[in-house]
Amino acid sequence: MSRFIKIIGAVAVINIVARLVGFAREMVIGNQYGTGRVADAIATAYTIPNFLYLVVGGGLTTAFISVYHSTSADKALFVRKSFTTVLASISVISVLAFVFAEPLLRIVFVNLTEPQIAAVYPLFLWMMPSTIFLVISTWMSGLLNLNDRFHLSSVAILVYNAAFVVIGAVLTYWIGPISYGVGALVSAVLMVLFLFIGIRKSNLSSLKPSFGMTADIKRVWVIALPILLGGASLQFYAIIQRVAATGLSEGAISAINYASKLSGFPQAVMMTAVTTVIYPMLSKKEGEGDHETIRSLYKKGMLYLAALIVPATVVAYFFADPIIRLVFGHGNFGEKSIAITVPIFKAFSLSMFFLAVNTYITRFYYAKGNSMIPVIFSLISVLGINLAVIFALIDSLGAVAIAYGTVISSAANFIMLWLYARIKWKL
Numbered sequence: 001m002s003r004f005i006k007i008i009g010a011v012a013v014i015n016i017v018a019r020l021v022g023f024a025r026e027m028v029i030g031n032q033y034g035t036g037r038v039a040d041a042i043a044t045a046y047t048i049p050n051f052l053y054l055v056v057g058g059g060l061t062t063a064f065i066s067v068y069h070s071t072s073a074d075k076a077l078f079v080r081k082s083f084t085t086v087l088a089s090i091s092v093i094s095v096l097a098f099v100f101a102e103p104l105l106r107i108v109f110v111n112l113t114e115p116q117i118a119a120v121y122p123l124f125l126w127m128m129p130s131t132i133f134l135v136i137s138t139w140m141s142g143l144l145n146l147n148d149r150f151h152l153s154s155v156a157i158l159v160y161n162a163a164f165v166v167i168g169a170v171l172t173y174w175i176g177p178i179s180y181g182v183g184a185l186v187s188a189v190l191m192v193l194f195l196f197i198g199i200r201k202s203n204l205s206s207l208k209p210s211f212g213m214t215a216d217i218k219r220v221w222v223i224a225l226p227i228l229l230g231g232a233s234l235q236f237y238a239i240i241q242r243v244a245a246t247g248l249s250e251g252a253i254s255a256i257n258y259a260s261k262l263s264g265f266p267q268a269v270m271m272t273a274v275t276t277v278i279y280p281m282l283s284k285k286e287g288e289g290d291h292e293t294i295r296s297l298y299k300k301g302m303l304y305l306a307a308l309i310v311p312a313t314v315v316a317y318f319f320a321d322p323i324i325r326l327v328f329g330h331g332n333f334g335e336k337s338i339a340i341t342v343p344i345f346k347a348f349s350l351s352m353f354f355l356a357v358n359t360y361i362t363r364f365y366y367a368k369g370n371s372m373i374p375v376i377f378s379l380i381s382v383l384g385i386n387l388a389v390i391f392a393l394i395d396s397l398g399a400v401a402i403a404y405g406t407v408i409s410s411a412a413n414f415i416m417l418w419l420y421a422r423i424k425w426k427l
Contacts, residue, residue: 014151014154014155014158017158018154018155018157018158018160018161019157019161019265019268021158021161021162021165022157022160022161022164022165023261023262023265024161024165025161025164025165025168025169025180026257026258026261026262026328027327027328027330028165028168028169029042029168029180029254030254030258030328030330030331030332030333030337031328031330031331031332031333032169032172032331032332033177033254033332034251034254034331034332034333034334034337035250035251035252035254035255035258035333035336035337035340035341036250036251036254036332037115037116037119037250038119038177039251039253039254039257040116040119040250040251040252040253040254041116041119041120041123041177042123042177042180042254043242043253043254043257044109044112044116044120044242044246044253045120045123045124045127045181046123046127046180046184047108047238047239047242048097048104048105048108048124048128049124049127049128049130049131049134049184050235050238051235051238051239052090052093052094052097052131052135053131053134053135053138054235055228055235056089056090056093056131056135056228057086057090057134057135057136057137057138057139058138058227059224059225059227059228060082060085060086060089060135060139060220060224060228061086061138061139061141061142062142062223062224062227062363062366063219063220063221063223063224063227064082064086064139064142064143064220065142065145065146066223066366066367066369067082067216067219067220067223068146071216073214073215073216075205076205076206077210078214078216078217079143079204079205079206079207080205080206080207080208080209080210081210081211081212081214081216081217082139082217082220083136083139083207083209084209084210084211085217085220085221086135086136086139087132087136087209090131090132090135090136091132093131094128094129094131094132097128097131098125098128098129101121101124101125101128102117102121105117105120105121105124108239108243109242109243109246110243110246111243111246111247112246116246119177122178122181123177123178123180123181124181125181126178126181126182126184126185127180127181127184127185129185130184130185130187130188130189131188132188133185133188133189133191133192134188134191136192137156137160137188137191137192137195140153140156140192140195140196140198140199141153141156141195143199143204143205144195144198144199144202144204147202147204149198149202149204152195152198152202153195155194156191156194156195156198157191159187159190159191159194160187160188160190160191161187162187163183163186163187163190163191164180164183164184164187165183166183167179167182167183167186167187168180168182168183168184171183223366223369223371226371226372226374226375227366227371229375229379236382236383237382237386237406238260240382240386240387240390240402240405241256241260241402241406242256244390244394244402245399245402248398248399251336251337251340252340252398252399255337255340255341255344255399256344256399256402256403258328258341258345259341259344259345259348259403260348260403260406262316262323262324262327262345262348263316263345263348263349263351263352264348264352264355266308266309266312266313266316266352267309267312267352267353267355267356268356285297291425294364294367294427295426295427298364298421298427299427301360302357302360302361305353305356305357305360306353306357309352309353309356310353312352313349313350313352313353316345316346316349316352317346317349317350320342320343320345320346320349321338321342323345324338324341324342324345325338328341340399343400344399344400344402344403345403347400347403347404347406347407348403348406348407350407351403351406351407351410351411354407354410354411354413354414355406355410357414358410358413358414358417361414361417361418361421362374362417364421364425364427365417365421368425370424373420374417377413377416377417377420378413380412380413380416381409381410381412381413381416382409382413384409385405385408385409385412386405386406386408386409387405389401389404389405389408389409390402390404390405393405
């Protein structure tokens with residue numbers, strides 16, 4: 001067995017455990033609050049912080065990795081300046097979102113009623129500051145992965161998820177659903193501390209702030225901005241799902257959240273394992289001009305994702321009812337909640353491969369310095385095809401239409417990405 005397979009296998013195992021623990025949080029919320037108003041509020045409050053975490057953290061970290069291998073400047077100084085840039089940027093964004101929390105919620109979730117705003121607002125105030133630590137943890141994980149410390153970044157996610165579920169589940173008996181806001185903040189802080197200790201013990205770099213705009217930091221922003229746009233367009237799936245569901249019956253938001261998280265579990269584990277290992281290698285090989293190895297990595301990753309996710313899709317679709325009952329059918333998650341969630345989950349399961357492979361292929365575009373084409377394809381898919389499908393089907397299918405919007409648009413996005421890469425780079 002090659003070293004490549006062994007590394008992916010080890011990362012996958014750690015990620016499976018971490019994701020299982022993280023998914024336990026959704027199970028506990030379902031057990032405690034079912035698909036009612038409180039569960040809707042928890043899912044809604046975490047939408048914006050999670051959006052910023054994935055978009056800003058992912059975009060700046062991907063750009064940092066791309067520049068790291070090609071810079072001719074002092075790498076230690078570049079790491080410090082990159083860290084300072086990320087910290088300053090997400091701090092400003094998070095503070096503004098915190099200060100203007102209520103108008104922000106009303107603008108993004110236009111259909112929320114006053115009782116719903118009252119339930120979401122205090123949770124949001126706790127969750128929003130966690131975004132700073134989540135984005136920093138993403139960047140720290142990127143630094144560790146660049147230095148082949150893949151296991152540390154994976155274990156950090158386990159630390160985060162474990163702390164989040166324990167704090168949220170236990171404290172809810174004393175302080176109610178606000179415990180999940182407390183859990184989001186405290187667990188993010190613990191993850192950053194874990195990663196910081198790992199970086200210090202590995203003697204990788206100083207993280208002492210260093211201000212100033214160098215040529216390399218400008219390159220990070222040039223690369224990152226299109227990636228941020230692309231990441232934002234992909235993460236608009238979650239925003240659109242929440243917004244579209246607010247106009248439906250109570251429980252639709254949480255049912256969509258449970259179904260999307262469960263269907264996203266297999267693809268997130270496998271895609272994370274493959275891309276965590278491949279992207280630093282890919283970035284390095286692109287810098288060396290080793291196009292043959294890049295083609296080999298591309299094909300290997302596609303085959304691994306297909307072999308892992310397609311069987312999971314078949315099982316999820318045909319055994320949706322028993323799976324939902326097994327995972328969520330406890331406590332306050334009764335027959336009504338099951339009936340709402342099952343058809344949504346079946347539809348979402350059809351998008352698993354497309355969402356995973358789209359993220360995977362996009363990494364190759366980024367490594368080749370072509371970050372605008374994925375943005376264009378994403379905007380067409382998410383804001384065009386996705387919305388069109390939802391509006392066309394929502395009156396007849398209800399919440400299930402939101403899931404089918406994701407399926408059809410992600411499939412279209414895959415076709416566009418695959419065809420362009422095939423024509424442009426012979427991948």
